[in-house]
Amino acid sequence: MKKFINAVDQVENEMIQGMVKAFPQYVKKLDCGNVVVRTQKKEGKVALISGGGSGHEPAHGGYVGRGMLDAAVAGAVFTSPTPDQVYEGIKAIATDAGVLMVIKNYTGDVMNFEMAGEMAEAEGIKVAQVVVNDDVAVQDSTWTVGRRGVAGTVFVHKIAGALAETGAGLEDVQAMAQRVINNVRTMGAAISPCTIPAAGKPGFEIADDEMEVGIGIHGEPGTYKEKMMSADAITDIILDKILGDLDYTGSEVAVMVNSSGATPQMELFIINNHVADVLATKGIKVYKTFVGEYMTSIEMEGMSISLLKLDDDMKKLLDAQADTPAFKQL
Amino acid sequence: MKKFINAVDQVENEMIQGMVKAFPQYVKKLDCGNVVVRTQKKEGKVALISGGGSGHEPAHGGYVGRGMLDAAVAGAVFTSPTPDQVYEGIKAIATDAGVLMVIKNYTGDVMNFEMAGEMAEAEGIKVAQVVVNDDVAVQDSTWTVGRRGVAGTVFVHKIAGALAETGAGLEDVQAMAQRVINNVRTMGAAISPCTIPAAGKPGFEIADDEMEVGIGIHGEPGTYKEKMMSADAITDIILDKILGDLDYTGSEVAVMVNSSGATPQMELFIINNHVADVLATKGIKVYKTFVGEYMTSIEMEGMSISLLKLDDDMKKLLDAQADTPAFKQL
Amino acid sequence: MTTDKIITIIEKISAKIQEEKLFLTELDNVIGDGDHGINLARGFSEVEKKLSTMGDKNPGEVLKTVGMTLVSTVGGASGPLYGTGFMKMGMELKDTADVTVEDFVRVFQVAIEGISLRGKSTTGEKTMLDSMVPAKNAMEEALAAGKSPKEAVACGVAAAKEGIEYTKTIAATKGRASYLGDRSIGHQDPGATSFTMMLEILEGEL
């Protein structure tokens, strides 16, 4: 394992410190742990909190700021934060308008956030939640835990965050977050693994001529292995799965081509080139495109493609100003 | 070589296509080659053009937009663009106020841009140039070609671009660009190489316990090899070199912790944590920090640290609005 | 088992977890995200610190503290689940000062219910429950058949181990391994494994 780190048990801590030192105009850290909140608390609006394990940077600390989140809670690498951490975050940002928890659908995340929500409600704080489950690589069914939440979460932050910023009520913000969740689908693939610092070795092994299709964002292998293929071919596989899952016919979409951490922008753009061509062929209109590191898996070499089916409300909220360390819109 | 690509001789082309398809509101491509210009030409201001080989994404196409560049020219991977390409870019953006070429100090870049500048001047276009040479890893001397231009170039784009946007004249914009160059220093290190697609294999080999110190941005090895060390230790080495080269005492600085492409944000923030601490100890005030992918070397795992010594003019221009695909400021 | 004994057992469980940290992590690597050992080791290190000040508390309070500490330091899925389990046992024991194996089996039943509720899970989903539930049943039966406490827990350990083997044969439907679908078949569940380790420590201490 070769990394620019100091000690494996200090990565989360030093990372958060490094982030708040980089962006003091946007974020500060709570004393109680790796919880990052807006430098200036904004009263009179629904407050949004999200989080998960570390290792997904810029998620979620990078999305704390005007027009997106009010707090982000970071657990150990790829490990859901604990209920107390989340609870401290909620307390720090809670307003009379209430708090919306944006949870990614992992057993651990859901349990820990829910426990925190219960603790906060016991204190009289209004809490609502949504669970993001955009990963179409995973079979959805009632008898499993369902799909994972992955890069589509960033659209939830952006759009629900923009609505909250207008002063909308908790139920409306929650409903809008859920509307985004209902309309976003994501799938990814990876060609090399990542290494959790404390584990010291890669999460999976992969041959030089293989790729993992249907990867998650926690360094785990995908839903299946495939022979390495061209960028266009893997893009086709992913788009087929996404377009087969939700009817995008005739609609306008926001596209996100997300890097898992080590994939160079060159490759992301090559992928987007084909995404744009395929969508054009199918008569799906691209309203806006995002290319870059939005929801990573430390230094995994992989990517995901997300398509969000937009309506007029979502378009307006997607276009609204945002000013956070990792997501800015003028 | 494992990459999300289709054909090695199509990467530059498909990448630029993918970029303009992602950001049509910001950039369009000229028919003549991989030259990207603002979608809406802005008259009445000095036009800025920059470029170099491909493989540095988001540089330079990502910096085309309001408040920064007017055109970016991309050669083959790590290969300076040709004079005709640059000339076409200049012609497309030229205004009566003239054109400033921001060149990174490489023999090839300088020669090709200069030839283009001569061609444009022959057509009656006012052309000026600056050559960025911020890399303190390289010994500066009058009998060599001097230092390389690396990540500090982005500060030149930002600050000179902001001044140009105000309608300042060519000489003033050039002088401001030069002022940035005079006050910015950068140095980097890498722990794994990158692979030029057409070459098919990594630019250098490196043992599991080694790092390359003083890397450039073209996949080449650094100025020397070192045993792998902690993030703090390599940060100290780099800062020592930078601070030893220019007197930053008592001044305010802009910091850039730049990823070479594959380095996870986690590690960049860990590095910034120490940068901030060291500068605080030395009484150097951090005015603004940038952490992320600004000037990459495809998928190299490495990073560079840049320090720009600011004055009041530069601060104002650094803070000015910018709206480009890869650099936004509200 | 008095408070001292309980503390000793927890300390030994902690030592075992630290020892098996990489093994458990490795199991989680294959079908999860490779952190189960790291997670539990982090939590039990914190638990150990707390134990030193608990000599004068009753067993129930000790277990409750263990549970709360796990909840607030482990994270992930196993944190709330093990945490809930220990808390439930602690609460159910009330002020029992000397815990018998019969007591343990009774409160363990409550712990299982708590875990099942928190995790929205049941047996056959390739989780810790696939070792916990058979272990509890086996211990109940052994006690009913008049076996000694130590024999009963040994039966529980045997059943827990069979549970581990069983998890190899099924696909996960809960937890991270569920995202792998059928690809999770053939690999044992990390949580079932860590639970079995804990029960073995108990057996060794009787």
Add this chain to the structure above:
Amino acid sequence: MTTDKIITIIEKISAKIQEEKLFLTELDNVIGDGDHGINLARGFSEVEKKLSTMGDKNPGEVLKTVGMTLVSTVGGASGPLYGTGFMKMGMELKDTADVTVEDFVRVFQVAIEGISLRGKSTTGEKTMLDSMVPAKNAMEEALAAGKSPKEAVACGVAAAKEGIEYTKTIAATKGRASYLGDRSIGHQDPGATSFTMMLEILEGEL
């Protein structure tokens, strides 16, 4: 050498460059950025396309076109430098219809001056000039000593090869290799190598 001959020579140079693309790139990998062979191969492929329509032009125009094509397709340092070299030779030849080796050596001198000016470089800096200048001198001397054209170019090739060896002994002060400082010592210059290949082709065609 008439136009047909010149075209044949350039075609063979192109073939050689395509053949040695990886070798030249590998040399550049060690002390540069690993693209010299790729760059020249790209340029000479374009040159080949142009040559097919140049049969009715005089040698000077052919060489000028070669130069302009290299400038506009190679990029990097070698593009403008080789491009300038060929353009200068072409311009200097004016309308000479049958180029002798004496003519070649004379215009090659002009090419070297152009390269030197464009590159702000001279010998001893570990560049193509370290093969070009000795080669030119050797050819001049050989001709002055009454050797045959073919012998003269053979002397030039020998000198160019010595130039390659010389580049191994010095640190670069121009081009990308200069950034390596003393670390560039011990490795031969890619540009000196590609030039020597070109001159060898000329020798073989006489």
